[in-house]
Amino acid sequence: MDISRKKNSQVTILDVARESGVSYSTVSRVLNGFDFVKGSTREKVLEAAERLGYVANIQARSLAGGRTQIIGLLVPGLDNGYITEIVGGIDQELAHSDYDLMLYTTHRFQGKESLYVKTIANGLVDGLILLVPHNAQNYLQALPNQNFPYVLVDQIDNTYNSTTVDATNWQGAYDAASYLIKLGHQRIGFIMGHPELNSARERFDGYRAALQHHRIAYEESLVIEGDYLTKSGYSGAKHLLSLPQPPTAIFASNDLSAFGVLDAIHEAGLRIPEDISVVGFDDIPLASLVYPKLTTVRQPLVQIGQVAVRLLLEKLENPEKEARRVTLATELVVRDSSAPRG
């Protein structure tokens, strides 16, 4: 097994020390922004470091007990605008800090989350953002100790007291359904998200609450269990359209499934929104690219990512910081896929 080392011209702290005529510990202190270093010394060191093109070796730093300046991001996959938007926010915010990003996709460790997380946390990340689909507990329980800094995105955890970011799912769904009702729709189909996810449940509850509030009978046949994927939106809508008395509007629990709905409706030769209205949830970038442009409940996805990072950095700065939950507001965005009942 040939381990070809790249131990070529690595400039180390020792080189900088030699170059600037101080001890290597002083260099370390300067580089770590320590106080108690004389101004002139600091200058000398920084200048030497610059001249030599010194760049710190993260492994060594971390081994010796320092930070790695890396945060880990656990996501199910990147195949989805919802996630990539959030990741974009995370990336943006991280760019202002000096942390780098380690990306872990969970699909490769089905059923072994615990080992996975253990490895990660024991490894080289200073903190973790969990953007996991289901059962966060599986991941959390594996955290070496509850002091390891992490934040949970869009998942409530009722076992541990986790720092969390999410959006007003209930309210968003309530608003969307109310909007459709005000447009005169009485029969509103609903494509559910994956029922294991609490965002899905909250949206469902919001939908029902809106019906109830407007005294519209809840009709079970209009509710389709889905999984947030396009396909389930498609088949769900197909089913709804085949009903003896089909709905005049369909509210899909997320944009992805709403796209499936659009597709099914087009296929049935119906017009949107003249014949039937469609509303989604998320407002991923695609939502305004499809035809017709999708009316949807906007989640501030980028912002969610940013806030997650901010919370994590906060925790990193000050490990004693209390866990907290930040819930960002959603907003109905009316586009071309919805209209008064014809």
Next chain:
Amino acid sequence: MDISRKKNSQVTILDVARESGVSYSTVSRVLNGFDFVKGSTREKVLEAAERLGYVANIQARSLAGGRTQIIGLLVPGLDNGYITEIVGGIDQELAHSDYDLMLYTTHRFQGKESLYVKTIANGLVDGLILLVPHNAQNYLQALPNQNFPYVLVDQIDNTYNSTTVDATNWQGAYDAASYLIKLGHQRIGFIMGHPELNSARERFDGYRAALQHHRIAYEESLVIEGDYLTKSGYSGAKHLLSLPQPPTAIFASNDLSAFGVLDAIHEAGLRIPEDISVVGFDDIPLASLVYPKLTTVRQPLVQIGQVAVRLLLEKLENPEKEARRVTLATELVVRDSSAPRG
């Protein structure tokens, strides 16, 4: 500065050694799959490691001269189906190996690519996949030495002799244009990609070659300079439609800009494909979600990512391996946005 260490229950190689009654170097050798270890010893060690829940410390390993088992991925951003598809392929392939992924976005280091890359390469990645938008040279020249394993995706580099993966851009464009011509279109608008990218140039050349081959005069006014973004497709199409004699088909250099084209056409009240045909390039997942479903030239994006990983791992195994270029085939996918000239 409070450095709260997590040096809690870290199980080290020493613990495993103690538990299994051998020396730590033997443990190391077992864990690294070395030969020259007696079968029974190996068993004992592995069992002890398992029992203790040992997981290697990457920093230490790397410091001591081993591998980090991390590969770095340099991308401009994740806000784009084209990239995320490729990244998906990379992730997929990586899942079969035991490498983890470090994600670096380049936008944060405008103009300082060289320092950035230096840091990365000097840091903890064993190899690098560069999925950078323009001027790969900027990045490459910074690689500490040309022996650092890396592969270039969808970018040709004519300075260094780099291992590269790309697709048949020229051929794809040629096929698409020929297809439109065979449908009877004579005036085919073309939305160019970013002219700095050779994929954009190659596609343009393919388009022109097809025209020439079918003896259709090249008309400069039908070619719009773009940048691969939706907006440029939109404004480009708007312009084309306003021509005294507008084209009967538009070929956009990528799907994203094709979406802009669709949008502009819808807005103009024209029907697709009855009034005008549209063809894209890439076949990102969205392409079959828009309405009408987009006819496009399929690039095997996922596969490109996979191949990139495979080439990199190959290089990692065997650093002496010659650089090579792999070009994957594109394929025209006919959907609903194109039809014979009406």
Next chain:
DNA sequence: TTTAGCGCTGCAAACGCTTGCAAGAACACT
């Protein structure tokens, strides 16, 4: 029985850095 040879194992050094501790330098005060 001795000895060479081989398979296997352990020791110790190194990787580049952080940080507690102690000592030197500088300064102010008596």
Next chain:
DNA sequence: AGTGTTCTTGCAAGCGTTTGCAGCGCTAAA
């Protein structure tokens, strides 16, 4: 000038591994 403080700085240990080298025990040959 002497002493006590307060700043600065250097030394050395240690972080968890890998790996060259030396050496052990054992077998096989003499």
